Amino acid sequence: xxxxxxxxxxxxxxxxxxxxxxxxxxxxxxxxxxxxxxxxxxxxxxxxxxxxxxxxxxxxxxxxxxxxxxxxxxxxxxxxxxxxxxxxxxxxxxxxxxxxxxxxxxxxxxxxxxxxxxxxxxxxxxxxxxxxxxxxxxxxxxxxxxxxxxxxxxxxxxxxxxxxxxxxxxxxxxxxxxxxxxxxxxxxxxxxxxxxxxxxxxxxxxxxxxxxxxxxxxxxxxxxxxxxxxxxxxxxxxxxxxxxxxxxxxxxxxxxxxxxxxxxxxxxxxxxxxxxxxxxxxxxxxx
Numbered sequence: 001x002x003x004x005x006x007x008x009x010x011x012x013x014x015x016x017x018x019x020x021x022x023x024x025x026x027x028x029x030x031x032x033x034x035x036x037x038x039x040x041x042x043x044x045x046x047x048x049x050x051x052x053x054x055x056x057x058x059x060x061x062x063x064x065x066x067x068x069x070x071x072x073x074x075x076x077x078x079x080x081x082x083x084x085x086x087x088x089x090x091x092x093x094x095x096x097x098x099x100x101x102x103x104x105x106x107x108x109x110x111x112x113x114x115x116x117x118x119x120x121x122x123x124x125x126x127x128x129x130x131x132x133x134x135x136x137x138x139x140x141x142x143x144x145x146x147x148x149x150x151x152x153x154x155x156x157x158x159x160x161x162x163x164x165x166x167x168x169x170x171x172x173x174x175x176x177x178x179x180x181x182x183x184x185x186x187x188x189x190x191x192x193x194x195x196x197x198x199x200x201x202x203x204x205x206x207x208x209x210x211x212x213x214x215x216x217x218x219x220x221x222x223x224x225x226x227x228x229x230x231x232x233x234x235x236x237x238x239x240x241x242x243x244x245x246x247x248x249x250x251x252x253x254x255x256x257x258x259x260x261x262x263x264x265x266x267x268x269x270x271x272x273x274x275x276x277x278x279x280x281x282x283x284x285x286x287x
Contacts, residue, residue, distance in 0.1 A: 064272070
C-alpha cells in the first residue's frame with residue numbers, strides 16, 4: 001500500500017525544467033518561476049538539451065578548439081610554421097585556416113564567407129595562442145556559468161565572439177581568428193556583474209575584471225598581431241549581453257534564454273561541420 005502511494009506520488013511529481021524546483025506534473029504554471037505548462041514532454045526534452053553540465057560544456061568547447069587546431073595542422077603538414085617567435089611556433093598555414101573558417105576582410109570580401117564571424121572563434125594560429133585562450137576560458141567560464149547560468153553563458157560566449165569579429169571586419173582587419181573575442185565577452189559580462197551587483201563582493205569582482213581588461217589593452221599595444229578590435233568588441237558586447245540577459249540574483253534563466261542557447265549551439269555545430277567537410281573535400285579530393 002505504501003509502495004503504491006509512493007509510486008503514484010513520484011509519477012505526479014517532477015522537477016521544473018526551468019528552475020529545477022519540485023512541482024506537480026499537473027501544474028499549468030510553475031508556482032516558483034512562472035513557466036507555462038512545465039509538464040509538457042516536448043518542453044522538458046528541449047530544456048534538458050540546454051541544461052548541460054557546466055563542466056562538460058566548457059570541456060566540449062575546449063575539445064572542439066583543440067580538434068580544429070590539430071586538423072588545421074594536419075591539412076597542410078608540409079607548410080607548418082616553426083618560427084622562433086613563440087607566438088608563431090607550430091602555426092597552421094593560412095590556407096588551412098581559411099578553409100576551416102578564419103575571418104576578416106579577405107575571407108568575407110574576397111570569398112563571401114560571412115559565416116566566418118562565427119567559426120573563427122574555434123581556430124587558432126599557434127600552440128601558445130590556443131593554450132592561453134583555453135586556459136582563460138577554463139578559469140573564467142565556471143564563474144560566468146555560476147552567476148549567469150549555463151544557457152546565458154553559451155549565449156554570451158557565442159554572440160560576443162561574433163560581435164568581436166564583426167567589429168574587426170568593419171575596422172578593416174584582413175585576417176583574424178581565435179577564441180579571445182569570446183573570452184573577452186566573458187570578461188565583459190563579469191565587469192557588468194561586478195558593477196551591477198555592488199557591495200564588497202561585487203566591487204572585488206569588478207576590480208579583478210578591470211585588471212584583466214587593462215592587462216589585455218597593454219598586451220595588445222605591446223605585442224604585434226593582436227586583434228584589439230575583436231578584443232574591444234568582445235568586451236563591450238559581453239557587457240551589453242550581460243545587461244540584456246541578466247544574472248541569477250536579478251533574473252532567473254527563462255525559456256527564451258534556453259531556446260536561444262540551443263539555437264546558437266546548433267547553428268555553431270552546423271557551420272563548423274560544414275567548414276570541416278568543405279576543408280577536407282577541397283584539400284584531399286579536389287585535384
